Amino acid sequence: MGLPRRHRENGFTYADYLNWPEGERWELIDGQAYAMSPAPSNFHQLIVGELFRCIANYFLGKPCRPFVAPFDVRLPVSGPANAQIDTVVQPDISVVCKPEQLKDNHGCLGAPDWVIEVLSPSTAVYDQSTKRALYERHGVAEYWLVHPGDRSVTIYRMDSGAYAKPSVFGLEDECGPSAFPDLRITVAAVFNDLPPLEANA
Template sequence: MQFDETDLYEIYDGRLIPIHRPLPGFYHQLISGQLLRLLDAFIRPRALGKLLIGPLDVIMAEDNTAEPDLLFIARENAGIAQDWIRGTPDLIVEIISPSTIVRDRYDKLEQYARFGVKEYWIVDPANQSLEILALNEKRFVMHSFAAETGKAESRLLPGLTVDLAELFEPEDREVFWGERPPVRRAESPST
């Protein structure tokens, strides 16, 4: 593979994996921003650690680097925050898309478990769902799941509940996975 330093890559067991183009779109970034606000409102007042948004190199080992959508580093683990993240974050969030679904659900699931990520969130915009997976003996197990209007709870951050009605606001649902909202036509004034 020819290396182009203007592109983004992840490294999985020594293999260079290009981050698929196109880069995240409007709805993906909207959800990422919503999650950032919801998590920050819980984490910052309690001084629990640092919440970061990608792209940002997370170097778990020389031959394993990821670019998660969001990540949380607990205060006790702050030493991994250097020029990049050099170590394993406590929580990683991936917002899946058609081009990343297999990698996020399988490769990264295995990679993050192997390196000891304590909690892995998979956000699925197409199904309006959130899976919160907790590490249990080097494997992720489903801790909490919610879809559409439900709520999911973190094990890593006790007391943190994500209400999907706040995450997937209906008025914000734009073009995603080939879905288009109904076209609203301006009503003509009554005469």
């Protein structure tokens, strides 16, 4: 079953999005409004927190800036005005290396250099299909999908304008973004605060 949506014949824009109630969280993709899942689970937040800690520590004193959701990533096609933008998403973690994308202080305007999504049961298909295609189309250089269920990380990297075959890393592995080869993340440490897999069998 897909995520709940708001519908309007000619689609929504970021200008509409800004006027929706503060207690609601939505993403827009090509003018279609997708409801964000309810508050993430403790396990989801622990994984996001550990990843963000590693990434934020690495980027201290460096030009790139990491952000954790909620953080609006606007992906314009026809122009940068709020009424022209029909796609805005809130990745779990975004890394932005171009300062001009942050200058209006309302999230990121344009594709981040690196995006991470931690999968939840209600959004897994959406993150692996709809958002993967979206990030590829807009040129996100690296897209990570973190799988709590099987304790793995799937990494898509841009190659000649499209994502190459993904790499998959398990609990015995280290991984890192290709643009920052000295940033190494131990997969097992990402899931350190989760119960062992046998407990979920």
